[in-house]
Amino acid sequence: MFLKECHDGPFAGHGGAKRTITFFKRSYYWPNLKDDAEEYVKTCSTCQQNQTFNKKQARLLRPLSIPEGPWESVSMDFMVSLPPSRGFDVIMVVVDQFNKMAHFIPTKENARPKRREGYS
Numbered sequence: 001m002f003l004k005e006c007h008d009g010p011f012a013g014h015g016g017a018k019r020t021i022t023f024f025k026r027s028y029y030w031p032n033l034k035d036d037a038e039e040y041v042k043t044c045s046t047c048q049q050n051q052t053f054n055k056k057q058a059r060l061l062r063p064l065s066i067p068e069g070p071w072e073s074v075s076m077d078f079m080v081s082l083p084p085s086r087g088f089d090v091i092m093v094v095v096d097q098f099n100k101m102a103h104f105i106p107t108k109e110n111a112r113p114k115r116r117e118g119y120s
Contacts, residue, residue, distance in 0.1 A: 017041040073097040080109070 015023070017038045024033060041047060067073040079091040088106035095102045 016047075067098040070098045070101070071096050 020041060021034060021037045024037060030036075073096075075095045075097060077093045079093065080089075082089050082091065086106070088108060090107050090109050090111070092105040092107050093102060094105065
């Protein structure tokens with residue numbers, strides 16, 4: 001009741017946790033005032049609706065260009081940590097982006113390029 005008056009009241013104006021605590025301390029005191037005030041402000045629906053964000057808005061996505069023919073654009077990935085089969089433990093996957101044709105090529109771990117720093 002008291003927190004509601006100090007946060008939602010006409011003179012308080014939903015000023016945030018610090019302002020609510022300062023406003024409240026002028027007239028009242030209790031031991032867990034800071035924690036209770038912060039919790040009340042976090043759950044205030046008016047404050048949540050009017051909250052602004054400092055993040056830049058995401059730009060529109062630009063679609064990838066559509067390849068005009070087969071094997072003009074390909075993607076490659078590796079399936080790793082496989083149990084050995086006929087001496088191979090990695091599968092290299094090459095996919096044609098035009099017609100989605102995939103080739104699965106068995107290979108060995110030591111034939112795979114190592115990860116460069118900053119890439120996953």
